[in-house]
């Protein structure tokens with residue numbers, strides 16, 4: 001594929017895009033970067049910083065690649081559209097801040113080019129494999145779980161991104177919805193039966209920029225409490241009666257441990273910046289009434305290389321098959337599908353209306369979840385009975401004597 005792009009923003013994710021798109025045969029013809037202090041760095045890596053969008057458009061790029069902070073996405077998309085209404089654009093996720101939707105909507109309406117959102121979990125091989133096994137087994141889903149857990153404490157204390165509006169739903173929220181929506185749009189929303197957003201308390205915060213800052217809800221020196229940033233949980237019932245639970249803990253509390261990859265303890269320690277626990281589980285019954293659990297494990301997995309996921313198949317909670325490793329570099333897969341879309345060879349892997357709906361949905365849950373009455377436990381996400389059911393179910397999984405790993409490579 002021979003294509004060229006203009007990149008907007010040259011921070012952390014932009015460097016990953018430069019590498020991945022380069023491997024996919026894309027040449028970067030210019031970089032629009034607001035911070036002139038970064039222009040030398042852009043030149044050092046052989047790229048050309050330009051002053052404005054007009055100069056960038058004059059280089060006639062095949063598409064634009066927006067890698068600026070989320071709070072600038074609406075304004076940047078507006079500037080690109082003003083420079084070229086027919087431009088094809090990929091914009092990093094989330095599509096914009098919720099408060100900028102009134103600015104974004106008219107831009108989307110007036111734009112004639114193709115826009116793809118880089119919600120890379122829309123292009124996951126693990127997700128596709130889970131959906132494929134659910135179809136192969138002809139399962140009627142009764143319960144669906146998506147969990148994305150890590151410990152963000154050290155990141156927070158280092159002053160990295162806090163989402164004051166979406167709280168903990170802001171980090172992995174759109175990934176959670178991307179996974180569950182792969183079963184069909186009817187699975188992405190429903191009647192809410194439990195909803196919770198928790199705070200996070202961080203000790204050893206001496207010297208952190210957050211200690212005693214406006215974010216810190218705790219007056220004790222050396223201890224930081226961040227409201228709504230510790231974890232988020234929603235349980236809802238779809239129209240077909242399937243229960244869906246979306247769970248994300250930023251405090252490292254694993255909600256739905258499942259063998260063989262659940263960490264031995266149900267917690268990821270604050271000192272562990274590497275471990276992630278990300279699963280997509282579908283429980284259902286086959287036409288004969290037998291219960292199955294199909295569990296996808298996203299990378300990174302303990303003992304596996306980056307980009308390697310797995311799928312475990314359970315019958316009546318006993319593992320029958322472990323399909324691993326499943327190569328799953330969601331970033332390269334999603335960008336590849338995006339290029340195919342721009343070339344007219346495939347559907348849009350994540351259209352703007354999907355991303356806008358996701359943002360609205362997360363915002364609704366974030367607002368309702370933080371309005372919960374009573375004292376926030378800051379620990380157990382959801383009601384006591386939800387948490388108890390979660391643990392009871394998780395303890396039913398067994399590895400099964402016959403379960404062997406089927407190598408995929």
Ligand SMILES: NC(=O)c1ccc[n+]([C@@H]2O[C@H](COP(=O)([O-])OP(=O)(O)OC[C@H]3O[C@@H](n4cnc5c(N)ncnc54)[C@H](O)[C@@H]3O)[C@@H](O)[C@H]2O)c1
Nearest residue numbers: 009010011012013032033034035067068069070072092093
């Ligand atoms: N898909 C993923 O898994 C994933 C992962 C990480 C980050 N992201 C998203 O990527 C985006 C960027 O995050 P990052 O961590 O790379 O940010 P960053 O702060 O490291 O880099 C942003 C860059 O954009 C520049 N910039 C800011 N406003 C600009 C403007 N109006 N015009 C031109 N340049 C501008 C900044 O100077 C900076 O160089 C965010 O939306 C984030 O949510 C996505």
